[in-house]
Amino acid sequence: MSGFSDLAPLFDPRSVVLVGASERAASVGGRTLANILDHSDFRGTLHLVNASRPEIRGLPCHRRVADLPSAPELAIIAVPAAGVMEALRECAALGVRICVILTSGFGETGEEGRAVEAEMKVLAQSTGMRLYGPNCPGVTNINKRLGFTFSPAFKDDLRPGPIGLATQGGGLGRNLIQSVERGAGFALWCSTGNEVDLQVADFIHYMAGAPDVRVIGTILEGIKDGPRFLAAARAAAEAGKPVVALKVGRSEYGMKAAASHTASLTGSAEVNSAAFRQLGIIEVDDVDELVDVASLLARGRPPRGARVAVFGSSGGACALAADMVGQAGLVLAEFAPETTVLLAEKLPSYAALGNPVDTTTVTLTNPAVIEETLAAVANDPAVSLVMLPMPLDYGPVSQVVAERMAAAQLRSPIPLVPVWMSERTGAAYRHFAGAGMVPIRSLRNAAKAFRRFIDRGAWEAGRMPEGLGAGVPEGPTRTLSEAEGKAMLRGAGLAVPDGAVVRSEAEAVALAPRLGFPVAVKVASADILHKSDVGGVVLGLRTAEEAGAAVGAVIKAARAHQPAARIDGALVERMAPPGGQEILLSVSRDPVLGHVMTCGLGGVHVELLRDVTRRLLPVDAAEAGRMLRELRGFPLLEGLRGAAACDVEALCAAMAAVSALVEARPGEIEEIEINPLRVGARGEGAWVLDAVVTLRG
Amino acid sequence: MSGFSDLAPLFDPRSVVLVGASERAASVGGRTLANILDHSDFRGTLHLVNASRPEIRGLPCHRRVADLPSAPELAIIAVPAAGVMEALRECAALGVRICVILTSGFGETGEEGRAVEAEMKVLAQSTGMRLYGPNCPGVTNINKRLGFTFSPAFKDDLRPGPIGLATQGGGLGRNLIQSVERGAGFALWCSTGNEVDLQVADFIHYMAGAPDVRVIGTILEGIKDGPRFLAAARAAAEAGKPVVALKVGRSEYGMKAAASHTASLTGSAEVNSAAFRQLGIIEVDDVDELVDVASLLARGRPPRGARVAVFGSSGGACALAADMVGQAGLVLAEFAPETTVLLAEKLPSYAALGNPVDTTTVTLTNPAVIEETLAAVANDPAVSLVMLPMPLDYGPVSQVVAERMAAAQLRSPIPLVPVWMSERTGAAYRHFAGAGMVPIRSLRNAAKAFRRFIDRGAWEAGRMPEGLGAGVPEGPTRTLSEAEGKAMLRGAGLAVPDGAVVRSEAEAVALAPRLGFPVAVKVASADILHKSDVGGVVLGLRTAEEAGAAVGAVIKAARAHQPAARIDGALVERMAPPGGQEILLSVSRDPVLGHVMTCGLGGVHVELLRDVTRRLLPVDAAEAGRMLRELRGFPLLEGLRGAAACDVEALCAAMAAVSALVEARPGEIEEIEINPLRVGARGEGAWVLDAVVTLRG
Missing domain, CATH: 3.40.50.261 (Succinyl-CoA synthetase domains)
Structure with a gap:
């Protein structure tokens, strides 16, 4: 990955050349020139390039970029598509730092355009001149009032x-x-x-x-x-x-x-x-x-565990607001006694003094009461955020309400958020907007925004993902046999049942007692992915003789079903403790963002309900814990209705170990699928019962 | 349930009395009078009642309602709370048909107000005069321009x-x-x-x-x-x-x-x-x-299987619209060849001619093309609904676009729906509004509305619910023993395993072989709800002797755990075929809407995932089928990944039979819980394995 360039010349250039400046007001070059000269506070040097006119609006024109006496920091390219590459080359030769290419007619129009874009890319890479665009409206620095854009709307939205x-x-x-x-x-x-x-x-x-x-x-x-x-x-x-x-x-x-x-x-x-x-x-x-x-x-920034207050004068809107707050999983604050005392003093006896506060329409007839009561709510120590439902526009009456609410905002450090629910957006709405209170347009949206705002406050930065293995990889892949894959996972620190590949029944008879019973026998072949489907798996064998017989049986069955498969023998394994939960844990490669871990509970949870959690690598144990808590099925791991809790700690450790394994060689490991990983009761660990590892190259 | 009265006198009365008419413009009586005289097209007779003034605005006033020469159809009550009951009584005595009570200060203010409301209710019931309110803004008939309301906003929203x-x-x-x-x-x-x-x-x-x-x-x-x-x-x-x-x-x-x-x-x-x-x-x-x-x-009304087209000039907005369409589960129409030919002819080569149609900004510079291309899309036989994303307001340019789109609407029978995404609502927005095209304010909302619109088109009316057993019931409840409950369900046509209650081991030894093996033995007692928890259940008994011994054992265990329980003996039952899916099926009583059926798959589906479907009774087999298809776990009933399909038909029949049972005596049956109902493979039926029935009275 290349580093990031300094983009200051794009946002606040000392010198600019407009290539394709035009005297025609409707043209791209003309509109861009008008934005710079008439609507921007540009104080640097402006050069114009126009092949056929000596001057435009009193400014001299150069015939071409190459004629400029020195390199401006920024070039804005507004010539027709056919002339763009030449202008860019001249800019690069002169030493321009960044070019904004407004012109369209490139990649978006087809193959030919994409070829020109490839040339642009080569030019940028070989010269270090950075390109912005093409086919874009330009760049707007509103805080400095600079518009290097052809948009006629630039001046309207500042x-x-x-x-x-x-x-x-x-x-x-x-x-x-x-x-x-x-x-x-x-x-x-x-x-x-x-x-x-x-x-x-x-x-x-x-x-x-x-x-x-x-x-x-x-x-x-x-x-x-x-x-x-x-x-x-x-x-x-x-x-x-x-x-x-x-x-x-x-x-x-x-x-x-x-x-x-x-x-x-x-x-x-x-x-x-x-x-x-x-x-x-x-x-x-x-x-x-x-x-x-x-x-x-x-x-503002939300504190952890932020709580919400609702304050309004329509009982129905307050009830709907409370409903939305509840549906979004937010918590209504409980007011301090002083707050309630003040509300009781200022509001009529039939007002609702809890949360939501329904002032009733007293605030329409006696708006002075708003500022005091709202400020008290906003300054209550339990409240981090106030929702102000405004269901309708009563013209000047609403305007006074908005003014009082804005005054209360000046007395409080937390955001008071008007929710403007009406289609009519008159003076009250504009007053909120002018006060920077940015009304939200529905209670539903407000609750959703509050939730996201508060969730951000609770966000814990884990290890940041780096895009391990991103990019479309090249070269063939190969799938390891179960035994090879498990050996790799054991080496990475995961718990894998003891076992080995045997080539004969006799080897199995000798091995099994050393492993301890019961054992499982599975045909060993990287060519056979679904071993049970071909009769290649026998579980629960309790004697050496049974194990030996099973080895012969699975090899025979596999040969019969899949004669072309290369068979290494059979994997004999001590079986993991029974019970617990089966987990699917995998890592695969997203072409854009790199290796991603997916985890879910086995059975219906993954297959039918798609209840999985995902992260880009790396994933450490703490992040793994956060992942698992996103699963709807997580309570099953914690022990639902008196069932024993699973070894979540071991599961998190296993997830972190898989991550570390891939992190060590992201180019080589294409995919790991552990299915199932059996997580036993607390203290029993998490066991890799089956695994497919795919390598590249 | 009482019948519905004719409410025409409320919406279009021939004669009205305003009780509490006032000359003060800001009062309830004054504002209501102004709405009737100045802003309504009221052509009937208007009487005024005011105790202290002989006339208001040139109209004579009666001192009280009783002084009126004859009964007006409608009375509007705007006097203070203390005078309302008297006015109502006089209205009733006179023969007024409906009273609108604008006055507040009743139930919403506390106990005293609720007592007055109870009086009002008695008056209405005893006289047949209907009451509207109190504590309401009145009634508005916009199509006839009649406002019997004190709202000063009446005149603004007509x-x-x-x-x-x-x-x-x-x-x-x-x-x-x-x-x-x-x-x-x-x-x-x-x-x-x-x-x-x-x-x-x-x-x-x-x-x-x-x-x-x-x-x-x-x-x-x-x-x-x-x-x-x-x-x-x-x-x-x-x-x-x-x-x-x-x-x-x-x-x-x-x-x-x-x-x-x-x-x-x-x-x-x-x-x-x-x-x-x-x-x-x-x-x-x-x-x-x-x-x-x-x-x-x-x-308009959506046809079944309605498909959507997206038509816009911003590629980004079109892509976002397509995204929303997909996320809402809607289907984009595939255009007929003629449509595509016309689009190709009229739009630039780099436009997107599929669906979404991205015209590109050619429509801004050459708006004439909009009407023709949009009309072609709207008249394509595959299209039932067109979404028109409008991401921004370009002032007069947008206005022309809106005009052309409204012209296309005139040429098409299906709804063209502008989605006005910008906060700026200028002339274009107003043009859409004026043309009755009712812009929706976000793509997300539009997709959601389209989905609901189309779902309504696919709605199948089943048997309509009637609120069986609604109302808070009186009298004590009693819970039937398992055997009694099952007998009731068997009588209603459900499949219940053969069995009977025995009082001794000897009876069990004699009964079991007649039932056939294996049998289950459960302690029989209406006092013990969780029989397994007290050792009161033994399953899978394969001989008469085992069955006999089990009867002694469950009775002994139950006595030991719950000495006070009345024990009837033990229920000996032939066990249902193994396998299949366990279902929870229940009916309970909602105090407002009456008996409601709840159905879900057993285990995690109901308990953890709350994956249940509900209906008010009655439920017939067709509705039961629709219910089951709402379950996220429904594919398990159909046989997921090659598993055998369950007997969904038997399950639907069982649901309908439970509904019919409750329908026959909704006052008596309080609750039925069948848990589990085991649904076997197709043809094996649905068996009531355990059931609790609660009766009232």
């Missing part, structure tokens, strides 16, 4: 703030920016287009270090370079900056559409989500939710 | 339409009405307040028969009278009018808050949802979703 955005598509990115309407403020926005060189990951990394960005939002259709993305997300986590991500492609339709739109590998949605969880990235389901959560995080 | 609303709280109801902002149109709105007499159910029933209502929306905090609600919902189903319902109280917090707000029994959320499903009521999770689904249903 509310500075702490949220930085990196998106692939322009449409969804602009959608996020338009939430300035509800008071969300943005530091900058990168919309990376076809990503021939710089990717979303580069901008997440940049924002991790940018002092004016406190929260990072991103929309991803595909991740081009998994380890690079993981490294960037690690940097954000280490800088204490939450990343809120929307990943398109969680259904088959979505994966297909995203792949055709961005031509990226989309990888598995489940693996993506697992990686996000490990990195503390907050995954959301839609664009509005991204803004909900990012805005909340920009307003 | 967009007529096909959706009728019945809500309990005023705040959430007004919230729905404010979605006129996105083009939703409403026929009428009842907000029923404390429901001393008329309830939401009465208005659902009224709307089922009202010609100008096509879709019914309701928000319920609690259902006062379960059978009445079920009867009203049945009437709507029979009239072919979908009901879209939001039920507050699906979490413990929500139940508590709703109960304290409306003082209704809230019942179990799971039972509510089951009843809704049976009645074809579409349950939604929030107020915005109620409007989404109701508006869609007002625009």
Whole structure:
């Protein structure tokens, strides 16, 4: 993985050249020039390149990039597609640090375009000049009011703030920016287009270090370079900056559409989500939710075990809010006695003073009471977050309510979050937006956002994943026999029943008593994957003679069913203690993000209910413990209804050992499937009963 | 259950008296008068009652109701709480048909208020005069422009339409009405307040028969009278009018808050949802979703197996839309060749012509292409519904797009549904709203609404539930012994293993061979519920002598553990065939909605995963089949991975037989729990292995 470049020249360049500057207001070059000259606070040097005009808007034009006296830090390329490569080469020759390629008509149009993009990539790699785009709307630094973009909407959405955005598509990115309407403020926005060189990951990394960005939002259709993305997300986590991500492609339709739109590998949605969880990235389901959560995080950080208060003047809306809070698994705070005393003093006798607080409509007729009662709730020591359901817009009446609530916000350090439920968005709504209180648009969304906000507060950083073994691997694979695979796992520290491969009945008769009874006998062949299906397994043998006879039987049965299989003999094994829970534990390779561990309870849990937990490697024992607690079936491991608790500690140790094994040679190990791993009662350990290991090369 | 009254006098009265008319503009009486005189098209006779003024706004006032020359159809009561009962009595004496009680200060304020409400109820029952309220904002007939309400917002939200609303709280109801902002149109709105007499159910029933209502929306905090609600919902189903319902109280917090707000029994959320499903009521999770689904249903009815098209100009938004479609389990239509040919002709080569159709931004620069291509998609025979993702507001550019899309809607019979994702809601949004295309506010919500819309199209009306045994029952209960319970179930047609209660070892020795082996022996006592826990069960007995000895043993063990228990002897039973799946099948009584059947697979499925299906009775075999198919574990009954399929037909028959048994005597049967019901392989039947039946009285 290559390192990350300094991207300051992109966001705050001292000098810029606009290649393809135009006097035509509707053209890409013309609109970009207008954004720089008329709508930006750009104080550096601006050069223009236009092949046919000596000057535009009073500024002299160079005929070509090569004519510039010295290299500007940033070049913005707005010439037609046919001229882009030449302009880029001249930029590279001159020593330009970064080029923004606005022009479209490359990879998104077909094979020919992809060939040009390959040339761009070679140019970037060979010269060190970084490329942004092509086929992108450009870059926007809102906090510095700089727009290197052709978007005519640039000037409309300039509310500075702490949220930085990196998106692939322009449409969804602009959608996020338009939430300035509800008071969300943005530091900058990168919309990376076809990503021939710089990717979303580069901008997440940049924002991790940018002092004016406190929260990072991103929309991803595909991740081009998994380890690079993981490294960037690690940097954000280490800088204490939450990343809120929307990943398109969680259904088959979505994966297909995203792949055709961005031509990226989309990888598995489940693996993506697992990686996000490990990195503390907050995954959301839609664009509005991204803004909900990012805005909340920009307003404060949740303490562990944060509790919620609901405060409103509509009993129905308060009840619905409480319902949503409960359904999201949040906890309503219990007020301190002083709070209740104050509420009782200020509110009518028929108001609800518990939590939710239903002030009744007294707040509409006597709004002065709002500020005091709400401030008391917000300053109650048990409360970390206040939900303010606003079911309707009563015009000026609602406006006064909003003003009082905003005044209460000034008296409290925790976020008071108006939930604007009505379709009518008048002065009250605008007052909340203007006060930076960023109303959420439904109680359901608010509860969901609160939950994510609070979960982020409880996030424990484990060992961060590194994308072990990412990339589409080359070379043939080979599957180890059960005995070989188990030997490798035993070497890695896992508990494997004692046993050995025998070549004859006599060897088995000699071996079995040394192992101890009962023993199991299984045909030993790397060519036979489903040994039971061919009669290749006999369990529960209690004498040496039985074991010997079984060896002959399984070899014979296997030969009969699969004459071409290479048979090494039979594996004779002491059987593990009975009982306990069977676990499926595997590691496989995601092409984008690398090796991923999957774990679930055997039987219906994995097969029918798909109840599994996943993580990118490495997984240590603490992370393994967190994984298991995500399983719906976890109570079975803890001993449901008086059953004995399983040896969860040994299971976690086994998971960590498998991780360490793969970590030591990620290029070589393609896949490990332990099925089952039998976890006994506490103290009995976790035993590898069957395993398939696949190596590459 | 009492019948439903004719409520026409409430919605379109020929004569009205406003009791408590006032000249003060801010008072309840003054605002109500203004709504009738200034903002309504009321053409009937209006009488005013005011004790102290001879006239108001030029209309003469009567001093009291009793002074009126004849009975108006409708009385609106706006006097202070202390005067309400007297006014009501005079209305009843005069022969008024319905009274709307706007005044608050009754049940919601405490014990005293509840006592007055009890008086009101007695008055209504003894005179036949119906009461609406108290503590309510009144009633609004938007299609006739009649507002018998004190709400100053009445005049602002008068967009007529096909959706009728019945809500309990005023705040959430007004919230729905404010979605006129996105083009939703409403026929009428009842907000029923404390429901001393008329309830939401009465208005659902009224709307089922009202010609100008096509879709019914309701928000319920609690259902006062379960059978009445079920009867009203049945009437709507029979009239072919979908009901879209939001039920507050699906979490413990929500139940508590709703109960304290409306003082209704809230019942179990799971039972509510089951009843809704049976009645074809579409349950939604929030107020915005109620409007989404109701508006869609007002625009058309989905065919079975409806398929979706996505049409947009942002690749990212189209990909996200496809993702949401997939996640909601919807199916993207495959276009006919003619459609694809037309799209290829009209759109650029780099557009995506499949489904989703990504026109690319050509539609922004050449909007004429939209109407033709969108109409072609909408008229494709495979398409039943089109999603139009609109990620952002580009001002006048977006407006032209919206105009073209609305023009395409005029050329197509199916709903084209704009999804307005941006916070900015300018002219384009308003154009969609004005055209009645009711934009949905997120792709996620749109997919959810589409799913509900399409599911309603696939809804099969079974036998409708009737609220058997609803109401909090009186009198003591008694639990039958296993043998008695099983005898009752055998009588109802269920398969119960042959057996009988014996009083001695000798009787067992004589009986067992006649039953056939193996047999089971269980202590017979209605006082011992968990027989295995006291050593009261022995299974798998293969000889008469074993059976005899077991009888002595279980009786002895039971006596030792529970000396006070009355022991009838021991139940000796032929054991059912081994194998198959164990099922838990029960019927219990919900106080609001009556007897409900619960069914799930035994073991972890019910206990850990809460994988159960529920229905109100009656349940016939067809409905039982639908129930089972809702279980996540259903594939186990069908034979997962080559296992033998279970006798699902016998299971359905057993469920229907249990339902019929309770249906025959709902007052007497309190609860039946069959655990387990063992369902054998196809043809082997479903056997009652253990059962507890509880009777009342």
